[in-house]
Amino acid sequence: MAITTEPVAYVRGTPIAEQPPPLMARGWVAWVRENLFSSVGNTILTLIALYIIYLVVPPAIRFFFLDAVWTGSDREACLAASVGREVGACWAYVDAKFSYFVYGSYPWDERWRVDIVFVLGAIGIAWLLWLDAPKRNLGALYFFVIFPVVAFILLRGSTAVGLERVDTSLWGGILVTLVVSIVGIVVSLPLGVLLALGRRSRLPLVRLASVIFIEVVRGVPLITVLFMANTMLPLFLPGNMSPDRLLRPLVGVALFASAYMAEVVRGGLQAIPKGQYEGAMSLGLGYWRMMRLIILPQALRIVIPGIVNTFIGLFKDTTLVSIVGIFDLIKTVEVTLVDPTWATPVTRLTGYAFAGLFYFICCYGMSRYSLAVERRLAAGQKR
Amino acid sequence: MTDVTQSTSPRTSLINDPRVRGIAYQVILVAILALLIYEATTNAIENLRRARIASGFDFLSTTAGFDVNQTLIPFSSSGGSTYGDAFIVGLLxxxxxxxxxxxxxxxxxxxxxxxxxxxxxxxxxxxxxxxxxxxxxxxxxxxxxxxxxxxxxxxxxxxxxxxxxxxxxxxxxxxxxQPLLEPGAGLVIGAAVAGIVGAFIFRRWARRRQEMTGQQAPVGTVALALIVGLPLLVFLLAGRPIALSYPELRGFNFAGGVQxxxxxxxxxxxxxxxxxxxxxxxxxxxxxxxxxxxxxxxxxxxxxxxxxxxxxxxxxxxxxxxxxxxxxxxxxxxxxxxxxxxxxxxxxxxxxxxxxxQTGQAVEVIAIxxxxxxxxxxxxxxxxxxxxxxxxxxxx
Missing domain, CATH: 1.10.3720.10 (MetI-like)
Incomplete structure (x- = not known):
């Protein structure tokens, strides 16, 4: 067959100029029409939403940024009368009290010890949370055994290593918030694993004891547990033994968190297929070796998001220790509010905003992390 | 072919027998728990005795020496209300x-x-x-x-x-x-309850009829008439037995009304x-x-x-x-x-x-x-x- 070489009359030799995409089907106008004003009801909703944003956002920006006072040495800087204009947030107050918010009344010359503990803790947390980190077993040993001991010696001080003793009544602020939550997680994770194993045990008495503990603790508010630790712990101990004021709520928080942790871990244990148990048993492993080598590594891995979520809850719940008189971040903020040097109408809201921002950044960061882990764990199941 | 049913258990030492081990674990657990509870109880009794704090639940019938601002039941320290009443107030x-x-x-x-x-x-x-x-x-x-x-x-x-x-x-x-109930107010409240019940019954009837015959009934209008209209009618017929007490500024605070x-x-x-x-x-x-x-x-x-x-x-x-x-x-x-x-x-x-x-009876109060x-x-x-x-x- 011969190929015709005559030019075909109706084919264009050159491409025509590109036309802009139809504005009504693509582009931002179409997007706005489709997403915000597709119907009467939708338009009303959009207008209501815009009105709410208008009510909240501009005043908030004015208060926290435009009208805010950033520098100053005392309340004069944040008083509308002395500044001569509308005054927003008094960030100068947060700046002045910042070290109190972080360390509480911890002695000035010893604060380097707290800083070292913060750095050591950050290393431990990063080691554990980074799933591809080298030697994560060692990381767990570091965080759950070595770090608590070192941190205790550094913070409390001990004459044996030549560090001056700092009484726990001087600890405060973010330091105490972190101490309570880290102790909570360090104690509650192993205890929670034990309780979860106990609840799934074949031994009736072990199971009964675990179920009673878990259900009772989960059925009562944390505040009652804290009151109990605060008033009843000294009663239960022999004679003149009076536990440290900070230790009492720590015991309460740790026991409370372990009941919740147990339920999370139990979810992981139940998700492991029966074949894994049977496989381990057919290899001749005993109960503890089966759990340690086969079951728990898999179970704990799938409940990392749950553990992080429990920790977020625990972290927010640490604020309750302020009710039983422990100087956590909330309590230190409350205390500075009665300081006459900074007493202004805006101080209270500024202090609360600072505390709120601190908790928000920590909790939001953790929840993002747990979502990322969840996505990563689900990646294997995706087709 | 020999029978494979096992008549005797395999020879293992007692310490490796899972059943013996299980029992031993439970005995140890119970012993530890019992010891803990015993220690805690004896210490608590000793400590309470030394601090001269009474025990038992008698305090619930003791007169409470404080007032509470928001109460759903009458409660006042001068009126002889007890700690038991305080418990009810808090619970409510x-x-x-x-x-x-x-x-x-x-x-x-x-x-x-x-x-x-x-x-x-x-x-x-x-x-x-x-x-x-x-x-x-x-x-x-x-x-x-x-x-x-x-x-x-x-x-x-x-x-x-x-x-x-x-x-x-x-x-x-x-x-x-605050609504003040005068004699005859019971009728209005009764009418309101009857209206709500009536509306539910009508809805059920309408739904059943729709399922059977496909006919729809104006449920919304009828329910509105029953729930709002009926009590209003009774209210007017009974001579407006419910009055409102308005809060008024007296001195530095409001009086009357509900706070x-x-x-x-x-x-x-x-x-x-x-x-x-x-x-x-x-x-x-x-x-x-x-x-x-x-x-x-x-x-x-x-x-x-x-x-x-x-x-x-x-x-x-x-x-x-x-x-x-x-x-x-x-x-x-x-x-x-x-x-x-x-x-x-x-x-x-x-x-x-x-x-x-006030009572210092931590164990009882926290337990309750x-x-x-x-x-x-x-x-x-x-x-x-x-x-x-x-x-x-x-x-x-």
Whole structure:
């Protein structure tokens, strides 16, 4: 067959100029029409939403940024009368009290010890949370055994290593918030694993004891547990033994968190297929070796998001220790509010905003992390 | 072929026998627990004896030496009210704030949860910001903000905001007109109850008739007439037996009317907005769990958006929503004990706070408080289990 070489009359030799995409089907106008004003009801909703944003956002920006006072040495800087204009947030107050918010009344010359503990803790947390980190077993040993001991010696001080003793009544602020939550997680994770194993045990008495503990603790508010630790712990101990004021709520928080942790871990244990148990048993492993080598590594891995979520809850719940008189971040903020040097109408809201921002950044960061882990764990199941 | 049934157990030493080991573990556990309890009890008895604190539950019938500002039952120290009465006052206040809080949190939570799935971008984003902002800040801090920074910052009674006619808002709380019941008011209340019951019966009848014959009845109009019209008619016929007592400014405070304390408002608003954020996430997850095919099938049958959501999606989503929703209700009830921080007289504040301080009987008071919360939790889970059994999908 011969190929015709005559030019075909109706084919264009050159491409025509590109036309802009139809504005009504693509582009931002179409997007706005489709997403915000597709119907009467939708338009009303959009207008209501815009009105709410208008009510909240501009005043908030004015208060926290435009009208805010950033520098100053005392309340004069944040008083509308002395500044001569509308005054927003008094960030100068947060700046002045910042070290109190972080360390509480911890002695000035010893604060380097707290800083070292913060750095050591950050290393431990990063080691554990980074799933591809080298030697994560060692990381767990570091965080759950070595770090608590070192941190205790550094913070409390001990004459044996030549560090001056700092009484726990001087600890405060973010330091105490972190101490309570880290102790909570360090104690509650192993205890929670034990309780979860106990609840799934074949031994009736072990199971009964675990179920009673878990259900009772989960059925009562944390505040009652804290009151109990605060008033009843000294009663239960022999004679003149009076536990440290900070230790009492720590015991309460740790026991409370372990009941919740147990339920999370139990979810992981139940998700492991029966074949894994049977496989381990057919290899001749005993109960503890089966759990340690086969079951728990898999179970704990799938409940990392749950553990992080429990920790977020625990972290927010640490604020309750302020009710039983422990100087956590909330309590230190409350205390500075009665300081006459900074007493202004805006101080209270500024202090609360600072505390709120601190908790928000920590909790939001953790929840993002747990979502990322969840996505990563689900990646294997995706087709 | 020999029989493979084993008549004798394999020879293992006693220490490796799993059954013996199991029994040994349990014996050790029981021994440790018994020792702990024994030690704690003897120490407690010894310590209490030394501090000269009485034990037992006699204190419940002792006259209480304090007053409570918000009470649902008559309570006054001069009137001879006892610590037992204080317990009832606290319990009722806890139940009051929990019940209203649950209703508000559910309404707000469902609205926000549905809004998060809205096709309207700005509404969905706004709902998301609400959920993230509320969930990531501790409840205690939010209560402090509501109570100290919002409600206590309101003007004093002389400069109160007038919200509506006869409703005033100031730093002593919310003042609203109080209905005064005169003889004959019982008839009006009875009519209102009858109206509501009648409306339900009419709805059931209308639905059954529609299923049988396909005829529809004007349920909305009839229900409105029964619920609003009937009591109004009785009210007018009986000679207006209900009057309103309006709050009036006298001196530095209001008199008359009903006063809603700022502690109550702060706790209620804080609890319901906080729990609503969690409920919103549960509702969203529940709706997403209903497969897309259900919505498409409903549309194919000719149902519009509203009926699709109401008749097809929500009933199926409820199966997923209800169990976590219950645990949120329980959380709200337990969180209401944070009242202790802002001074709302709930069980924790009145009983575990004031009564504990006055009597010093820590063991009894804390045990009773914990038992109450535990009982609420257990009863709720029991009811929920029954519901779940009824709502579960019946499979072949």
């Amino acid at each position: 206040n806890t139940l009051l704030v929990a019940a209203i809080g649950i209703v508000l949190a559910t309404i707000l939570g469902f609205i926000v949860g549905v809004a998060r799935l809205s096709s309207n971008w700005i509404v969905a984003k706004l709902a998301k910001v609400y959920v993230e902002a509320i969930r990531n800040v501790p409840l205690l801090l939010q209560l402090f903000i509501w109570y100290n920074a919002v409600l206590k910052a309101l003007p004093n009674p002389r400069q109160s905001y007038e919200v509506g006619s006869g409703i005033f808002l100031n730093n002593r709380g919310l003042f609203a007109p 809603i304390f700022p502690e109550f408002v702060a706790l209620l608003v804080g609890l319901s907005t906080y729990t609503a954020a969690f409920i919103a996430e549960i509702v969203r997850a529940g709706i997403l769990a209903v497969s897309r095919g259900q919505t498409e099938a409903a549309h194919a049958l000719g149902l519009r958006e509203g009926p699709t959501l109401r008749l097809v999606v929500i009933p199926q989503a409820m199966r997923v929503i209800v169990p976590p929703l219950t645990s949120q209700y329980l959380n709200l009830t337990k969180n209401s004990s944070l009242a202790v921080a802002i001074g709302y007289p709930d069980l924790a504040q009145v009983f575990m706070g004031t009564v504990l301080n 408080t914990m038992a109450v919360y535990l009982a609420i939790s257990l009863i709720t889970s029991l009811v929920m289990n029954i519901y779940n059994r009824r709502a579960a999908i019946v499979e072949r």
